[in-house]
Amino acid sequence: MKDIAIQVINFSHFYGQQPSLKNLNLDIYRKEILGIIGPARSGKSTFLTCLNRLNDLVPGSRVSGKILVDGLDIYQPEVEVAALRRRLGMVFATPVPLPMSIYDNIAFGPRLQGQTDRQELDHLVEDCLEKAGLWAEVKDRLKTSALKLSGGQQQRLCLARVLALKPEYILLDEPTSGLDPISTMKIEDTLLLLKKDYTIVLVTNNTKQAARVADRTAFFLMGELVEVNETDIIFTRPSDKRTENYIEGKFG
């Protein structure tokens, strides 16, 4: 039996009247990389923001059904949203360093929590940058603005910033869509290393990326989950014709 970390039960999401996710049922296993593929506007990114309730910030956003994270029904009113978001750290498609130094970017999350001990922060910053594979490149200029980094470095910075939250889950929304192949490779290598400690959900518009790093892959289409299975099964003998067509590049 697999250890189920997140359970999505009859979950739907709406923008105003428009349904964007339709009746999803999906289990996410602990310490796996779940890849989510699908064409644009299939609801992949919306699904991620539903997992950490970032969709709360969008006016007119509405949900039905349940998402259980380690058994906790996250849409219950008493759930503390900020704490939830620390457990499910998120990396966005466009790297967005905050306009402050590299160090301050990484320390941002811990400082929100009241962490002020300089030594501990130093330690944490080094550790997270190391894990994200950026330490060697920036260790001599931690005090310089994060905006000065290249795109690939910025995205690894964003990953390190999420790691500093000490999350249990990492949600990535097309993290390499704007990056060159080498930067992409570095991020993918990092994810494979992180897998032993974190449960990772990777939304990608690059099916090959899912094939390379995901343990299981889910295919979304028009807000529906078409199918989810072991990655090699999805890519070699999918049970749904639409999945096959998408993977073979017939649409999307």
Place this chain on the structure above:
Amino acid sequence: MTRKFRLRPRAEQKVVQFFLYLLTSLAILVLVFILVVILKNGLPQLSLEFLTKNPVHMGKEGGIFSTIVATIYLTFIALLVATPLGVGTAIYLTEYTFEGKITRIIRFGAECLAGIPSIIFGLFGFILFVNKLKFGWSILSGGLTLAFMVLPTIIRTSEEAIKSVPAAYRLVSYSLGSTRWQTVTRVVLPSAAPGIVTGVILSIGRSIGETAAVIFTAGSALHLPSSIFSSARTMSVHFYILAREGISMSKAYGTAAVLVISILLINIVTYYLMGKYIRQSSSE
């Protein structure tokens, strides 16, 4: 004969450019003209004594020290009240409510407030602070009146500054587990600071230059103010009285020069500091 008179495109371009250049020059020329007149007549009056001695014989002789002090007090009180109020309103409008009927009403109200002539503010301050609340003609009454007068400017500029902070910064901040207030204080306000400060500077300029609202509320006593309940005469009121009552045209020009120079200095210093701040936070 339907043919219209037309220039060749290139010639048209030249003509338009020339006229726009002319209009711009005219606008600048007015500023230069004012500066030249004030400084030409005022600068010869300036001396250390003029700045550090109190007025004597209604201002016919002596300096303007007490009016400088009164101006600083009044402006300080105005900003002390208006800045938190204005920035707070702007934060509420941009970060704590969705755009809707209420925000539109508040914004409309603020805009109307901006359109009210300053002498009406003076009357309002006179009725409320001087009479009703019994602050009398005082620095406090004048400062509070000025605060209400500059409030719309501060709200407006702060709002614009806060709105121009990229939405992605907020999203990232929330995704890292910050509360709304933490996002405001740690991400939004630092990024919006240059714009907010610009609004505050504009307000300093308006406060220093304001006459009508102040004459009704702070009075025109010439002695050095001893507390916020003292009546006091600001530089602009002093200038007005000197010129209006024909007490001393030369002292009036001297006062005007000090006014103009201080406003210019404040602007220059602030833009310099802001430029430095922006360079530091965005590119270093």
